[in-house]
Amino acid sequence: MLVKSGEGMKEYCVIQNGVGEILKVNKFGPDETANRCKLVAELCLEPGQCTGFHAHKDNIELFYMLEGELACIDDGEEFILKPGDCTSTANGAKHQIINRSDKMAKVLAVVIN
Numbered sequence: 001m002l003v004k005s006g007e008g009m010k011e012y013c014v015i016q017n018g019v020g021e022i023l024k025v026n027k028f029g030p031d032e033t034a035n036r037c038k039l040v041a042e043l044c045l046e047p048g049q050c051t052g053f054h055a056h057k058d059n060i061e062l063f064y065m066l067e068g069e070l071a072c073i074d075d076g077e078e079f080i081l082k083p084g085d086c087t088s089t090a091n092g093a094k095h096q097i098i099n100r101s102d103k104m105a106k107v108l109a110v111v112i113n
Helices: none
Strands: 009-013 022-028 037-045 060-067 070-074 077-081 086-089 095-098 105-112
Touching (some): 070 086
Antiparallel strands (some): 022 037, 060 105
C-alpha cells in the first residue's frame, strides 16, 4: 500500500494534553500493519507547540525527524532532533517533543505494539 507525500487522514489535535492543535497526518494504523503498529503518522508542530509529557504502556514510540528541529525529552534526558535523526522511547519511559524554534517542524511518529 502506497501513501504518497501529502496524503493521509489529516486531523488537528492536542496530543497528550500538550500545547496547540498539532497537524497529524495518519499514514497507517493497526489495520494496515497487521496490528503491529498503533500509529504511523507525520506530526507537524508549529513554533511553541508540543506534545504533553507522557508514557506508553506495552509499546514503544519511534520518532524520525523530517524537517526543522524539535527538542525531545526522553526518560529525563533532553536532546535536539534534526532532519535524519531517529530516537526510540522505551515502554513506560516518559517523553515529550517540543518545537522551541521559529519554524514549523515535521516528524514521523511510529508507535509499535
